[in-house]
Amino acid sequence: MYNFFFYAVPEHFPFLLQGALVTVELSLISMLLGTLLGFFLAVGRLSARRALRWPLDAFVEVVRDTPLIVQLLLIYFSLPEAGIVLSAFWAGIAGLTLNLAAYLSEVFRAAIVAVDKGQREAAISLGMSPVAVYCRVIIPQAALASLPTLGGYFIALLKDCSLVSFISVNELLRHATIVISDTFDSMDTYIMVAIIYFMMSFISARIIRYVEVWLTPSNRRATLSVPLTMDKEGAR
Amino acid sequence: MTGPKPPVLTVRQLRKTFQGNAVLRGVDLSLHEGEIACLIGPSGTGKSTILRCLNFLEQPDGGEITFFGQYLCAEDGNSNIFRIAPPRVLQAARARMPMVFQHFNLFSHRTVMENVVEGQVVVLRRGRAEARDRARDCLARVGMLERADFYPDQLSGGQKQRVAIARALAMSPALILFDEPTSALDPQLVQEVQGVIRDLSAEGMTMLIVTHEMRFVRSIAHTVHFCEGGRIAESGAAADIFGPNAPPRIQTFMEVAHG
Numbered sequence: 001m002y003n004f005f006f007y008a009v010p011e012h013f014p015f016l017l018q019g020a021l022v023t024v025e026l027s028l029i030s031m032l033l034g035t036l037l038g039f040f041l042a043v044g045r046l047s048a049r050r051a052l053r054w055p056l057d058a059f060v061e062v063v064r065d066t067p068l069i070v071q072l073l074l075i076y077f078s079l080p081e082a083g084i085v086l087s088a089f090w091a092g093i094a095g096l097t098l099n100l101a102a103y104l105s106e107v108f109r110a111a112i113v114a115v116d117k118g119q120r121e122a123a124i125s126l127g128m129s130p131v132a133v134y135c136r137v138i139i140p141q142a143a144l145a146s147l148p149t150l151g152g153y154f155i156a157l158l159k160d161c162s163l164v165s166f167i168s169v170n171e172l173l174r175h176a177t178i179v180i181s182d183t184f185d186s187m188d189t190y191i192m193v194a195i196i197y198f199m200m201s202f203i204s205a206r207i208i209r210y211v212e213v214w215l216t217p218s219n220r221r222a223t224l225s226v227p228l229t230m231d232k233e234g235a236r
Numbered sequence: 237m238t239g240p241k242p243p244v245l246t247v248r249q250l251r252k253t254f255q256g257n258a259v260l261r262g263v264d265l266s267l268h269e270g271e272i273a274c275l276i277g278p279s280g281t282g283k284s285t286i287l288r289c290l291n292f293l294e295q296p297d298g299g300e301i302t303f304f305g306q307y308l309c310a311e312d313g314n315s316n317i318f319r320i321a322p323p324r325v326l327q328a329a330r331a332r333m334p335m336v337f338q339h340f341n342l343f344s345h346r347t348v349m350e351n352v353v354e355g356q357v358v359v360l361r362r363g364r365a366e367a368r369d370r371a372r373d374c375l376a377r378v379g380m381l382e383r384a385d386f387y388p389d390q391l392s393g394g395q396k397q398r399v400a401i402a403r404a405l406a407m408s409p410a411l412i413l414f415d416e417p418t419s420a421l422d423p424q425l426v427q428e429v430q431g432v433i434r435d436l437s438a439e440g441m442t443m444l445i446v447t448h449e450m451r452f453v454r455s456i457a458h459t460v461h462f463c464e465g466g467r468i469a470e471s472g473a474a475a476d477i478f479g480p481n482a483p484p485r486i487q488t489f490m491e492v493a494h495g
């Protein structure tokens with residue numbers, strides 16, 4: 001205990017935090033790219049053209065049926081043979097993005113399909129073009145519906161980032177490995193790593209929850225006047 | 237007025253088959269400006285399908301529809317070629333004949349005001365300010381202005397349907413299609429929606445209404461079309477259809493419907 005607080009923490013915590021910062025960077029960038037790609041995958045897979053649909057379906061299937069770590073190793077070590085050289089960091093981003101996109105495309109697809117068919121028809125019957133129906137009615141509702149799931153995926157992603165330490169990205173877990181090889185103090189180091197992961201996940205979950213509440217239309221309505229007028233109506 | 241105007245809408249030999257089930261077998265219909273036509277008939281005879289083919293929510297398989305003289309679909313009797321107008325034409329036509337649905341179908345992620353503004357801005361390309369003015373006007377006409385900032389799930393069925401009517405009105409329509417606008421409502425809410433439709437009729441709005449409410453039809457319709465077996469089996473002025481000399485099959489239907 002004494003050693004933990006008065007030696008390990010002051011000595012190595014800042015270095016671990018540097019690694020954590022990279023983990024956060026990886027997560028945020030992959031989340032952003034993965035969400036965009038996942039969305040277009042979902043729309044593409046729902047599109048009527050079969051020629052476009054099957055390669056996308058196949059991509060999603062392959063990504064979901066192979067381990068992330070294998071995908072990362074392939075991207076980092078095998079793509080250069082095909083002439084595509086990525087730094088460890090961007091190879092990590094690429095792997096995490098593709099993986100996330102495949103899973104999110106399923107989430108988005110389900111959310112899009114679940115949007116009330118009647119509202120789609122109402123939009124069409126007002127004369128909206130298919131693109132307008134999508135942008136104005138279907139996407140906003142599907143996005144809102146997928147938000148909680150998206151939050152869950154972000155937290156999973158934060159932790160999945162530890163896998164990119166295998167391709168030598170200097171993120172949290174790899175920094176921990178470096179510390180341990182220096183000090184042989186694996187117990188204290190891993191406790192600190194666990195604490196940092198916990199804090200990152202915990203804070204993210206709070207932020208996500210806050211965004212969710214803020215984006216839900218029913219929470220943005222003018223609250224106070226509503227029950228009053230409703231009561232009046234009911235009394236009549 | 238100098239002589240009769242051409243019809244707003246004409247339908248000739250409209251046909252529609254669902255998976256081998258011939259639902260519409262040649263529907264003929266026409267509608268003039270200011271006319272209120274009611275479409276009645278037993279359940280499952282294709283009344284909704286007729287409305288949904290008029291605005292191409294369903295694609296008809298044959299026949300002819302004209303809207304202000306413009307063909308929305310047409311067929312060449314000799315060569316048997318059936319053609320549907322391009323999407324742009326259909327979209328423009330839909331905007332001028334919006335539909336009011338049985339289940340309201342309000343945009344649940346938007347407020348009452350935004351529901352009524354939406355089509356104006358997205359389809360008619362009106363400016364926001366103008367669209368909001370018009371929306372306020374339409375909401376006032378259906379008595380829903382005080383609820384402008386509410387979300388659909390905060391409204392009763394009757395209120396939702398009034399907003400849906402305002403949404404249609406905001407498009408400055410030439411014709412409004414109603415598919416059983418009061419069927420999903422609690423009995424005590426039916427009146428408020430029927431009242432709004434009655435107000436529109438007083439203002440001369442052209443309407444095509446599918447409904448099972450015979451008393452309402454009797455009080456509002458100029459023309460009644462009786463739909464049976466995928467065709468308009470009888471058509472007539474409301475007075476004749478409800479008069480003592482009504483065609484026998486309509487009398488039978490009325491007795492079953494309630495009398």
Ligand SMILES: Nc1ncnc2c1ncn2[C@@H]1O[C@H](COP(=O)(O)OP(=O)(O)OP(=O)(O)O)[C@@H](O)[C@H]1O
Binds near residue numbers: 278
């Ligand atoms: N999308 C569809 N696919 C297959 N069959 C359909 C479809 N829509 C309607 N039908 C069939 O077409 C027939 C007519 O349906 P429609 O809804 O037009 O009747 P309706 O006169 O409006 O009946 P109701 O008074 O009960 O509303 C029914 O037999 C129905 O099962």
Ligand SMILES: [Mg+2]
Binds near residue numbers: 415
């Ligand atoms: Mg129907």
